[in-house]
Amino acid sequence: MKQKIVIGIVVLAAVVMVGVYASAQDHAYVGGDKCKMCHKVQYASWETTTHAKATEKAKASTERTFEAACLKCHATADDEAMPGVQCEACHGPGNDYRKMSIMKDQAAAVANGLIIPTQATCDRCHTGADHAKKVSLADNKTNKAAIHEFKPAAPPA
Numbered sequence: 135m136k137q138k139i140v141i142g143i144v145v146l147a148a149v150v151m152v153g154v155y156a157s158a159q160d161h162a163y164v165g166g167d168k169c170k171m172c173h174k175v176q177y178a179s180w181e182t183t184t185h186a187k188a189t190e191k192a193k194a195s196t197e198r199t200f201e202a203a204c205l206k207c208h209a210t211a212d213d214e215a216m217p218g219v220q221c222e223a224c225h226g227p228g229n230d231y232r233k234m235s236i237m238k239d240q241a242a243a244v245a246n247g248l249i250i251p252t253q254a255t256c257d258r259c260h261t262g263a264d265h266a267k268k269v270s271l272a273d274n275k276t277n278k279a280a281i282h283e284f285k286p287a288a289p290p291a
Contacts, residue, residue, distance in 0.1 A: 161247040162229040163211045166220040169228065172237070173221075179283035185219035198265070207259035207266065219259075224251045 170177035180186055192208040193200045210216035210223040222228050226249035236242045240250075249255060253271045262268035274280050 160230060161227040163216060163222050163227045164229050164232060165216055166210075166222070168232060169221040172234070176282045176284070177221075179278055180221070180281070183278070183282060184280055185223075188219045189214065189217035224255055225249050 166177060166180070184191070188208040189205070192204045205212045205214060207219075209218065210220040211227075216222075226247045228247070231237060231243040231246035231248040236246055237248075240248075244250065251271065256269055256271050256274075260266055260269045269280075275284065
């Protein structure tokens with residue numbers, strides 16, 4: 135009887151560990167190159183922005199020393215492997231919402247990790263402290279030098 139309990143506990147622990155590992159894989163980053171397959175206009179527009187060049191600008195700065203902490207705002211996923219403020223820095227890691235069947239349904243995309251940027255999204259980096267200039271998302275929605283070309287609004291029904 136005790137052996138069955140121990141086996142049951144081991145099996146339960148294994149199931150829990152698999153679940154924890156699987157949930158840790160949720161919403162993984164895929165990189166802007168995956169986004170551009172469907173969002174060519176936005177990607178091409180983004181490539182010319184200050185966000186796209188954020189890592190290289192931080193590294194080239196003569197005003198402050200570049201260090202790993204800079205990547206929190208000057209790279210996607212706090213990692214030089216994803217330089218610049220790529221799509222997923224603002225829209226969330228895309229692995230679970232990048233499928234066309236999910237992207238066509240905004241509610242499903244949001245349920246799978248898509249973030250519709252708000253002022254709070256910008257405020258994560260644009261704090262107003264030190265060199266992190268405070269910005270207004272509403273004022274920058276048409277600022278193609280800062281963000282990217284937006285899809286035209288759908289005509290009213």
